[in-house]
Amino acid sequence: MxxxxxxxxxxxxxxxxxxxxxxxxxxxxxxxxxxxxxxxxxxxxxxxxxxxxxxxxxxxxxxxxxxxxxxxxxxxxxxxxxxxxxxxxxxxxxxxxxxxxxxxxxIEGGAPNVDSLFFLNLDGKANIFTIVHWDVNSRGIGTYGKYYQIYAYTTDEQGRLIENKRVVDNSAMTGMDGYQEGEQTLFPYKTAGAVKSFFKCNKAKCK
Incomplete structure (x- = not known):
């Protein structure tokens, strides 16, 4: 028609x-x-x-x-x-x-990716936070997915931006999301909201 x-x-x-x-x-x-x-x-x-x-x-x-x-x-x-x-x-x-x-x-096996950049006060000082991941693909050993690291930067006494070791050295702020040696692993801090909740809860000593 x-x-x-x-x-x-x-x-x-x-x-x-x-x-x-x-x-x-x-x-x-x-x-x-x-x-x-x-x-x-x-x-x-x-x-x-x-x-x-x-x-x-x-x-x-x-x-x-x-x-x-x-x-x-x-x-x-x-x-x-x-x-x-x-x-x-x-x-x-x-x-x-x-x-x-x-x-x-x-590059750490794969190219870096900055998923998020945000600001959060820790110990009374503003910090720049980044959520960075690298793609991992070592299927021969059963390890693949995304490897995450949370970074934070704040100013020192001279006003220079430096890495905040309290954040970077915290074992909870790094991890694999995918499979590691054949076992599934999940990284819970892939968003700004999750990271903020962790440090607010950590300050209040909650789980």
């Missing part, structure tokens, strides 16, 4: 706008990426030009770090060449933007 001409026009119009929306979405994502890269380039500029810190853009891994330093941002910077990830803090100064790399995640 032939469809009415009006219905055909409506269907074609829907397809046309659906295609246009996808094109517009891709364009906006590309534009956001270009703006971010442009601001990062300015942050590393020298000479008479005033460098500008990157703008907050969570979709590109740039977050406000106001809780650590005034007007600062933290950027999860991925290096496609060697598959490492840097955590960099950008702070505005009187003349430009100062960049400091305070953490680096390297």
């Amino acid at each position: 032939d469809m009415p001409k009006d219905s055909l026009r409506t269907t074609e119009l829907h397809r046309f706008w659906g295609f246009r929306k996808k094109r517009i979405k891709r364009f906006l994502e590309c534009l956001a990426c270009c703006l971010l890269l442009s601001s990062a380039s300015l942050a590393n500029a020298s000479g008479d030009e005033r460098a500008v810190c990157p703008a907050v853009l969570p979709s590109m891994g740039v977050f406000s770090a106001e809780k650590i330093y005034k007007n600062s941002v933290v950027w999860i910077e991925k290096n496609d060449t060697d598959h490492t990830i840097n955590l960099s803090i950008y702070r505005p100064t009187s003349n430009d933007c100062e960049k400091t790399v305070f953490a680096k995640y390297s």
Whole structure:
């Protein structure tokens, strides 16, 4: 049965706008990426030009770090060449933007992945937390899945960002989610909410 001409026009119009929306979405994502890269380039500029810190853009891994330093941002910077990830803090100064790399995640069997970045106060001080995992695939020994490590960074007496050993050295903050030597293992702290609950509960000495 032939469809009415009006219905055909409506269907074609829907397809046309659906295609246009996808094109517009891709364009906006590309534009956001270009703006971010442009601001990062300015942050590393020298000479008479005033460098500008990157703008907050969570979709590109740039977050406000106001809780650590005034007007600062933290950027999860991925290096496609060697598959490492840097955590960099950008702070505005009187003349430009100062960049400091305070953490680096390297290949450990697989490439690192930062699943989450968030802030949490411990012992009265703000901490930057990250949830990092590496894919593991050693099926010959029955070990495969994701290996997790929770990191935290806080400021020392000189105001420098350093690793918080209380978090990193806590045995609960690392583990395998998958199979280890043929036995299934679960890592319970894969989300920011779970990590926050652990430290709040740990402070209250609950289980």
